Amino acid sequence: MTRVLVVDDEPALVRTLSINLRARDYEVEHAFDGRTAVQCVAEDEPDVMVLDLGLPDLDGVEVIRRVRQISELPIIVLSARHGGDDKVEALDGGADDYVTKPFGIDELLARLRAIRRRTGASAHPEPVITEHFSLDFSERIASKGGVAVRLTPTEWHLLEVLAVQPGHLVPQRELLRQVWGPGYESDTNYLRVYVAGLRRKLEPTPARPRYLLTDSGQGYRLVL
Incomplete structure (x- = not known):
């Protein structure tokens, strides 16, 4: 059973999400502030986090950064912030997806299913070993200069799609469809943010x- 940590300071929204998720066989935990959320990730190791950016103690982006220091669990952001800069900051901080409030429960469920498909894929490309970094896709181990590099589930999936045929161009729309799912083919900003993050890491x-x-x-290509 997939365990979802819902982090939001609105009790009514948390209750609604909990009811809907449990009705669909998700196990749900909740936190009403950022510090409790980080503690829950460290102690309980949920499978997915659904995170509001507007928390009473820590900004949601700071929560993402703290979580990324200890965990690679997928993070779906829920936010009333519609600005492009907010989305870029959240994705750049390590979030895997971004849903703008108000949203429909069916949309959130679809994104949860897409994330679980990405993180549960069974087929992996061959390991990549270069002069500067190495990637073991089956074990999800990355290193640069002999030092471990932490990659998020979405970063791994993006690299997997590119590594299937090294050197070959993968069109933007195809990358978006394979990594984020149908309906994301025009969200090229996701790609720019994630590729920039991978370049910084690798x-x-x-x-x-x-x-x-x-x-x-x-589009993009992985040249080895």
């Missing part, structure tokens, strides 16, 4: 990428 010189290359307006 490339020897992120500003001049050697491995994760962009074909402007077309």
Whole structure:
């Protein structure tokens, strides 16, 4: 059973989400502030976090950053903030998806299913070993210069799609469809944020990428 940690300071919303998720065989835990949420992740190890950005103690982006120091669990952001900068900041901090309030429960459930499909995939590309970093997809182990690198589930899935055919162009729409699912084909901002994050983590010189290359307006390729 998938365990979902719902983090929001609105009791009515938490109650509604809990009822709907439990009715669909999810196990639900909840936290009403950021510090409790981070503690729950450390102690209880949920499978997915559903996180509101507007918390009473810590900003949601700070919660994401703290969680990413200890866990790779998928994070879906719920937020009333509609600005593009807020979405970029959350995704750049390590969130896997971003849902704007108000939202329909069916939309959230679809995104939960998509995340579980991404993190539960059984087929993996061959390991990637370069001069600067290595990736073991089956064990989800990454290192750069002999030092472990923490990658989120979405970062792993993005790299997996690119690593199936190293050197080949993967169009933007295809990447978005495979990593985030149908309906995301126009959200190219997701790709820009995640590729930039992967370059910071893996490339020897992120500003001049050697491995994760962009074909402007077309897509991306992993060149080994």
